[in-house]
Amino acid sequence: MSNYAIAEKLKTPIAIITERATVAWRNEAFDETFGADAQQWLKEGVRAVAGETGWLQGFFVSGEEGRSVDVEIEGRSYRVELIKAISDFGEPAVALWFEDVTAQREMEQAKSDFTSMIVHDLRGPLSGIQGTLEFVLSQEGNKIDSLYSDLLQEAQRESERMMALINELLDFSKIESGNFTVESEPIRMAGILKRAVRSLQSVASRDEIFLLTAHGRDVPQIVGSVEKLTQAIINLISNSLKFTPKKGLISVGAQIVRSGDAAEAIVVTVTDSGMGIKADEIQKIWEKYKQTRNKSLRGGGGTGLGLYIVKQIVEAHGGEVTVASIEGVGTSMVVRLPVKRAA
Amino acid sequence: MSSVKTPNAAVVPEWARLVGDSFKQYGAWHTYGKLIEARNAYPGDLSLRGYVEIIKNTIVKDFMQHPKGMQMVPKLSAEFLTNFDKFNLSAQEGYLISLIDGRLQLQKLLVLSPFDQFTTLFNLAKLQHERAITIPQ
Numbered sequence: 001m002s003n004y005a006i007a008e009k010l011k012t013p014i015a016i017i018t019e020r021a022t023v024a025w026r027n028e029a030f031d032e033t034f035g036a037d038a039q040q041w042l043k044e045g046v047r048a049v050a051g052e053t054g055w056l057q058g059f060f061v062s063g064e065e066g067r068s069v070d071v072e073i074e075g076r077s078y079r080v081e082l083i084k085a086i087s088d089f090g091e092p093a094v095a096l097w098f099e100d101v102t103a104q105r106e107m108e109q110a111k112s113d114f115t116s117m118i119v120h121d122l123r124g125p126l127s128g129i130q131g132t133l134e135f136v137l138s139q140e141g142n143k144i145d146s147l148y149s150d151l152l153q154e155a156q157r158e159s160e161r162m163m164a165l166i167n168e169l170l171d172f173s174k175i176e177s178g179n180f181t182v183e184s185e186p187i188r189m190a191g192i193l194k195r196a197v198r199s200l201q202s203v204a205s206r207d208e209i210f211l212l213t214a215h216g217r218d219v220p221q222i223v224g225s226v227e228k229l230t231q232a233i234i235n236l237i238s239n240s241l242k243f244t245p246k247k248g249l250i251s252v253g254a255q256i257v258r259s260g261d262a263a264e265a266i267v268v269t270v271t272d273s274g275m276g277i278k279a280d281e282i283q284k285i286w287e288k289y290k291q292t293r294n295k296s297l298r299g300g301g302g303t304g305l306g307l308y309i310v311k312q313i314v315e316a317h318g319g320e321v322t323v324a325s326i327e328g329v330g331t332s333m334v335v336r337l338p339v340k341r342a343a
Numbered sequence: 344m345s346s347v348k349t350p351n352a353a354v355v356p357e358w359a360r361l362v363g364d365s366f367k368q369y370g371a372w373h374t375y376g377k378l379i380e381a382r383n384a385y386p387g388d389l390s391l392r393g394y395v396e397i398i399k400n401t402i403v404k405d406f407m408q409h410p411k412g413m414q415m416v417p418k419l420s421a422e423f424l425t426n427f428d429k430f431n432l433s434a435q436e437g438y439l440i441s442l443i444d445g446r447l448q449l450q451k452l453l454v455l456s457p458f459d460q461f462t463t464l465f466n467l468a469k470l471q472h473e474r475a476i477t478i479p480q
Contacts, residue, residue, distance in 0.1 A: 210407065214461030249404040251461045253396060267389065271396040273404045279359060324393025326363045330400055332393035 013098040016085050024087040033098070034073065070101075077105045112177035119170045126166065130159050160203075164238065168305045171231065172288070175312045182316045183225045189266050189337070190219040192226060193252050196233035200241065208246040211237070214253035220263040223340045224317045232313040235306040236270040236333045243274035243331070257336070265319075268335040276327040285323060286311040310335075356381075362394045371402050372472055399465055406468035413450040415478050417443050417467060423475040430475050436466050443476060 004025070007014050013030035017023055031038060069080045081097040133156045136144070144152070174180045197213050204211035233252070240250045250272045257265040277285065288308040310333075314321050319337040365374040375398045378391070385391050409415045419440070423430060432440065435458060442455055449467075456463040470476045 212461045213459050215459055249400055249407065251396070251400050251403070253461065255392065267392055269393060269396045271400040273400055320389065322389045322393065324358065324390045324397060326359060326366065326397055329366060330397045332396040334389050334393040336389055
């Protein structure tokens with residue numbers, strides 16, 4: 001049986017298009033799924049997409065395998081895999097393999113909606129608890145004795161931790177549902193680093209950890225989202241705070257990578273004097289739900305989403321993340337963000 | 344054709360092991376020097392920047408472990424006062440040296456320094472390592 005005959009029998013819609021955006025072949029499942037007019041819209045669609053973004057031409061030039069594109073066709077969601085092929089006339093071609101992911105998308109959306117709803121419902125009462133604790137603790141001087149004060153401070157710490165976990169879940173649900181967009185506003189990275197350090201300075205002081213900035217004022221502007229990048233830096237510092245012992249040091253730095261005279265990228269580092277990460281765990285820390293075997297020194301676990309969210313935010317800005325670590329000496333989280341000119 | 348060997352991009356040294364071993368055997372300053380050399384050879388290696396920062400962080404942390412902490416008072420060393428020509432100071436180090444009068448406490452120096460706190464502390468640690476300044480117990 002030829003390859004075409006096998007493909008003909010498959011229940012998955014498949015079409016082969018040539019470099020000139022003409023439909024060279026399609027199987028029965030394709031016609032059954034998309035109807036008799038499908039060939040025409042595919043042809044037009046392919047021409048439009050190829051003309052608009054050049055991705056099809058790019059595919060033929062680079063020949064990159066394993067690329068997939070998400071498309072909506074007549075109210076259903078498809079993931080289209082692109083596979084290198086040759087037409088009957090020996091022309092370079094690409095096979096489009098349509099996987100119907102509608103049910104999967106609906107389930108993901110339902111899961112995400114549910115998580116968002118729960119998270120929002122939890123934040124409300126928790127904010128109330130935090131406000132009450134803050135008020136009671138502000139009366140500390142003359143109204144409550146030291147035992148209750150210690151207990152209330154512990155309750156405040158735990159409520160802060162719970163709020164951080166809830167916020168992580170909210171960010172995660174946004175990422176998973178695809179509602180994660182990055183604004184294109186010009187931003188001052190130095191300001192973001194200062195704000196992130198300031199917001200965690202009291203936590204560091206309470207835990208007797210030095211938290212220092214390590215960058216000058218000449219950090220160039222980049223384009224992106226102030227809110228999301230601040231969140232990413234806060235996540236990195238929070239992570240370091242968990243694993244740095246008392247009298248330890250966390251430094252938050254920024255360096256400029258130049259190409260000739262122009263700034264090409266900013267490299268942000270969050271470095272701690274913590275226990276370090278074991279070699280076999282170092283590449284896993286950016287994955288979701290992954291936590292190292294190291295125990296947090298501040299008690300309690302996390303969601304295992306903090307660093308995953310950082311990676312998603314940085315990649316959405318066109319950047320990359322990596323980590324350097326020496327066991328027993330410390331860890332440095334490294335973020336590279338391209339310097340793009342605002343449009 | 345140039346005979347200078349350029350690093351092969353496909354072969355990335357095992358920084359964690361190399362840096363860890365060097366740190367244990369030769370200490371932070373020696374390792375820092377080697378890392379700066381390596382950074383010039385591998386300018387695009389992102390994790391290498393992280394290792395440089397870990398060692399700098401360790402140096403600053405150790406510097407801050409002084410029993411007097413922020414109350415420590417750096418003084419110019421006798422060697423520096425008599426033979427300052429032999430010290431090859433950077434612009435930042437030179438500026439910081441100009442602030443040291445033997446009376447100012449570290450916390451005041453940090454306020455007066457135009458550089459960020461970490462850079463100021465690192466430069467002071469470097470000046471101490473090079474014996475340009477001393478910090479009495």
